[in-house]
Amino acid sequence: MKRLLRSALLAAAMMAAPTYAAVKDATPEGFTIENSVWVPAKPQAAYAALVNDVGRWWPADHTWWGDASKLSISDKAGGCFCEINGAQQAWHMTVTFTDPGKLLRMTGGLGPLQGMGLNGALEWRFAEENNGTRISLWYRVGGYTPDDLGKFAPVVDKVQGVQLGGLATFLGTPPTPAPSR
Secondary structure, three states, X not given: OHHHHHHHHHHHHHHHOOOEEEEEEEEOOEEEEEEEEEEOOXXXXXXXXXXXXXXXXXXXXXXXXXXXXXEEEOOOOOOEEEEEEOOEEEEEEEEEEEEOXXXXXXXXXXXXXXXXXXXXXXXXXXXXXXXXXXXXXXXEEEOOOOOOHHHHHHHHHHHHHHHHHHHHHHOOOOOOOOOOO
């Protein structure tokens, strides 16, 4: 009975605070995306899971060597969002701002964006909402490439949604289908 009641409360809270994903803007020079989800955890706990448990919720198929346990985030100015697999190492992003339980900002290019010489500002934002937390993952990317960067926005948006979904699931929010566009 408790489980049924908890599930009903969780469903009601999620309806009041739906998951969303959006390409905010996309031009040949860059793009901005934002994904958001409500989780049944306090902002400090959600932030702690982001930083301390990244290897437990980040999708392994979105790592260089297929093992999310090799990931770490050092949440201090100049800290590294790194993946270390012995001699194989990747510095994914640099932490540039941290306000635990509220905001973690990193700069760099994730995945193939790094190899393309692109840079971005990625923010994990935490706001208390409906006895839980609204986590928003915002990413603005730009830089030179002979390609139209705007064409990358929908793919990066989808990948960011998967990554945010991993954290949300880890924090107790069941995955929901992404809205069709």
